[in-house]
Amino acid sequence: YKSREIERRSLDVDGLKRSFLEWLVYSVGKDARAATRRDWFHTVALAVRDRLVDRWMDTTRTYYQQDAKRVYYLSLEFLIGRLLTNSLANLGITDQCRQALDRIGLNLDDVVEAEPDAALGNGGLGRLAACFLDSMASEALPGYGYGIRYEFGLFEQRFEHGWQVEYPEQWLQFGNPWEFPRPEVLYPVQFYGRVEEFRDSVGERAYRWVDAERVLAMAYDTPVVGYGGDTINTLRLWSARATRDFNFGHFNDGAYMKAVEQKVLTENLSRVLYPNDATEGGKELRLKQEYFFTSASLQDILRRYLQHHSNFDSLPDKAAIQLNDTHPAIGIAELMRLLVDQHGVTWDKAWDITRATFSYTNHTLLPEALEAWPVRMMERVLPRHMQIIYEINAKFLNRSKARAAGDNARLSRLSLIDERGDRRVRMGNLAFLGSHKVNGVSALHTELMKQTVFADFHAEFPERINNKTNGITPRRWLHQANPPLAALITSRIGNGWIKDLSQIKALAEKADDLVFREEFRRAKRKNKKRLAAYIARQTGVDVQVDSLFDVQVKRMHEYKRQLLNILQAIALYNEMRDNPTVSWVPVTKIFAGKAAPSYHMAKLIIKLINDVAKVVNHDPSVHDNLKIVLLPNYNVTAAEIIMPAADLSEQISTAGMEASGTGNMKLALNGALTIGTLDGANVEIREHVGEDNIFIFGLTAEEVNDLRASGGFNPRDVIASNPSLKRALDMISTGVFSPDDPHRYHPILQALTDGGDHFLVTADFSDYCQAQQAAMDLYRDQEEWTRKAILNTANMGWFSSDRTIMEYATEIWDVHPVKPEHPA
Ligand code: 26M
Incomplete structure (x- = not known):
């Protein structure tokens, strides 16, 4: 009995291993030879949970007593x-757990994958x-x-x-x-x-x-x-x-x-x-x-x-x-x-x-x-x-x-x-x-x-x-999701940033360090390889790891303007086909996001992205310089693979409509450059990372308001005066992407024209394309791109949800930290 009690608390490799074997048999009810990956996940989770209970009760009791x-x-x-990776990391026993599983002939990364x-x-x-x-x-x-x-x-x-x-x-x-x-x-x-x-x-x-x-x-x-x-x-x-x-x-x-x-x-x-x-x-x-x-x-x-x-x-x-x-x-x-x-x-x-x-x-x-x-x-x-x-x-x-x-x-x-x-x-x-x-x-x-x-x-x-202003937890969104970059950062400034993200500022001076830039790129490349493998598994599309990973991941909504992004992709596709001898910057457009089941327009935009992807990805005339993928079933687990691998972060909502955004913060913290409107927290991201390190375009919230109030906007005029936009829309309306049903996208075209283009997709199109061009041009200069990427990571410390939560605590709640007391 005594030894059982010790076993449930032990944090070393041997103790963990014994715990696992015991849990597998006596609680999961399996023999090691018969155990599935899921059995092992349950085994490890239950053993890790044991290690929380004492401190959980200490915390609860301390709040009560005080x-x-x-x-x-x-x-x-x-x-x-x-929760498994998160619990291990926050308890500080990831390495011990990995070794304990090694000794049983198992890989922690595989066990983690069995958790829903x-x-x-x-x-x-x-x-x-x-x-x-x-x-x-x-x-x-x-x-x-x-x-x-x-x-x-x-x-x-x-x-x-x-x-x-x-x-x-x-x-x-x-x-x-x-x-x-x-x-x-x-x-x-x-x-x-x-x-x-x-x-x-x-x-x-x-x-x-x-x-x-x-x-x-x-x-x-x-x-x-x-x-x-x-x-x-x-x-x-x-x-x-x-x-x-x-x-x-x-x-x-x-x-x-x-x-x-x-x-x-x-x-x-x-x-x-x-x-x-x-x-x-x-x-x-x-x-x-x-x-x-x-x-x-x-x-x-x-x-x-x-x-x-x-x-x-x-x-x-x-x-x-x-x-x-x-x-x-x-x-x-x-x-x-x-x-x-x-x-x-x-x-x-x-x-x-x-x-x-x-x-x-x-x-x-x-x-x-x-x-x-x-x-x-x-x-x-x-x-x-x-x-x-x-x-x-x-x-x-x-x-x-x-x-x-x-x-x-x-x-x-x-x-x-x-x-x-x-x-x-x-x-x-x-x-x-x-x-x-x-x-x-x-x-x-x-x-x-x-x-x-x-x-x-x-x-x-x-x-x-x-x-x-919203924030994100650096534990999940940098430490856990991005091990290569986390290790690099820690090698230079220690690990204090995990608890106090403001310390990450110290990386800024490394932006001019050639060796550091090389290592930063190597970390990003590792993450891009991981994402490329995930894309291949999920969609069957092969993407070039060294292409510009241009990422828009969020719920599908008209105000978030995935439509603007896919229209720019069509325009780029046309340019590439028109100019096959130009040495194009290879681009991979990555989308992911769910539409509400009853939101027909959002579901139609999903179908459009998939239709455009099919045409572009199979067209040999673009020489693999453009790939488009829409990853299915975007969720937190997918986000943890995607965020660390992005080069460019799409934050392109109609100004005034996105309350804050938090994906914008996850991507910038992981070294993506933002292309975005002055909306939500993008405004504050620009202030922190510096206007030279972000691609801002489009109407401001005030301009959007004035434009709508004056009623003085005719999308047909805008379309007529922009040949590349007109051509992209004509391709959609003539069924280039939907030969089986040429009228499929009528509701989208309708919304952009007679519907008055409420989300100002056409109004921002030309400015957006210019910003995209600037991003592609910069990407050719890998040293300069990396320098800006590092400055993004280094200047995102303020967007930690620790900062946000302490502001709530002091300015709204008047609650204070309470250190749990541990009985002897
Ligand atoms: C309403 C009715 C029935 C069922 C569900 C809903 C509903 C669910 C979620 C309505 C709104 C919901 O969320 C709004 C939301 O997620 N807003 C986002 O909040 C983030 C955190 O503050 C911001 O970063 C985003 O900009 C904002 O869109």
Whole structure:
């Protein structure tokens, strides 16, 4: 027994090896000869998990004993990816684990490949939440993530005849070794029913929610290992369970099958992640998901608080709740309900507590993405919350009326209810009103928030809006994803950068060092070879490792303008064919990204890229100087291969539309040069890397705004005056890329012409092509290109999510690092 205990903690090679063999036999239940790669993954993960548990409990106990102020990050999405490499690296036992596996005749890299990619998110918003978890743990902040344990993550994308087809993503199929089910941590969550008014003990009007349906939320905990392994925080994800009493009623009626059916329906609540990125669906199940996880999280937060306190006065001193977009914004009404209805706090006091506890991050200005739930639906699903929202609104509008002085248009814009058409609850307005701080995710985005969606609220509460420019974790996005470059950096400046990315600045002086440049190029080339092999495996296309790797990886969306990129590719293809004797810079255009299943235009753009790729890649007249690939099923694991291998980073959204971007940061940190518009965090990337080391083109956000306002833009004129654009569009419209269906791309051509080209693809085309030409010209001078690439890496330190999270901690949450205490 004693030796078993030591075995579960040992961090040396022998101890790890013994642990692996023991886990394989006694927990996975396999013989070493019969074990599959997946068995070994589970074995290693379980043995590594053992090494977390003591420190995890130490961390949790220390927070409890010190009654530390905690921050709760409520997010409908956590795009985590794989955890094995991450856990090993943060624990600092990667080498020991590799050697232990060597001795069993196994390769760590193969074992790592058997882990499914946890894709509990759509894109930027979900990945940001995952980077924040890593940073909170690494900065020793008492931070908890709360979300949903979806049984199916974001769909798996395949291409069939060039079209996107979606398949269910079954990440839990073979079990999840990282999670700890907590069947005893169970909270009831209610839906439907009605509200009854009654008189409380002192004769005041009070309300209770009755005849509601009940669902249980069951917790699953995943440890979040900080860098160095000292702090281990918790990600708590909720899973829906049917209540038992509910089923027994039916059982006694003999309606057994009905009861089981009901149970399945109830548990559908946490079945699947909605695959929308920036379009509001208005679906009832989505609203129920939002309330389900928010209510369970708040009940859990209050339970924890009440372990040390007997009233709610100091809740804001002990808990900060961050709303990741408006998805958990119903939490404002829910906390009011819990305080007023369940705990007898007066309305005004409850409101002060609520506002002091919540803060809200906005991630998009796109009007179609701003959540607005139909009042009729909200009244049915959450009747008491609807009342509370009306009450909050009435009190607020009453107060504002005095200042609005008869400006009814202004009052109706401030209202929590959109009264135009079917009445809707504006979740952004609720989140703003119920929070003490509201932040944007880049400097430009935050300014635009003040000028557009929240202009009226900003006038009313000028101190509330603040900026927190996004960041990325250097652990996953440089240390783990890019071993050759990480090793090179460490060889010159030590490994302090992993924990404090600002130290990477010291590389800047190496940009003029010929030997360092040579080594930097060698690291990049290694990564490009790895990506080339991945491309060949995934698509069958062979690409030249020494070509310019031009990368656009992100969700497929018209505002992100993959269309602009593919049009430039067609123009380049034409130039190459027209001038076969010119010595062209070989270019490989790499795309990856998923389209929302119902977003037809985005899916058509995917088909276009695949169609163009097929023609270009098989045309001998371009002599392999241009290859185009669209990699299927972009996810965190694919990103870890792609980011380190890029030469050029495409960040070409219509200015004013990309809130921040975070792929832009991953690529620049890994030594790619950016070609981009002055949008989102690109503006700040330019400030940090220097304008000589980035290719900026296109209209600014202000120019876009003016152009749209004046209505003075005719895409047909622009097309007519640009022969290479006209030719590219003509090729698409005459079926050069779709001989089987020449009219296939009519909707795209329509949008670019009669449709008014809302995303200004034609308007920016010529400037974009010039910037592309500048990039290709520079790439001929490998020394100069490498110098700029090094300066990008060296100047990206500020974009660490550690910096971002410490700004949240000090300026919004008022939470402080707490060092875990380890008992002797
Ligand atoms: C809405 C309705 C139904 C289902 C899903 C949604 C939905 C899901 C995700 C709506 C929006 C979603 O995310 C928006 C988002 O990802 N925004 C991105 O946030 C990043 C992190 O701040 C920024 O870097 C990106 O610029 C921004 O687009």
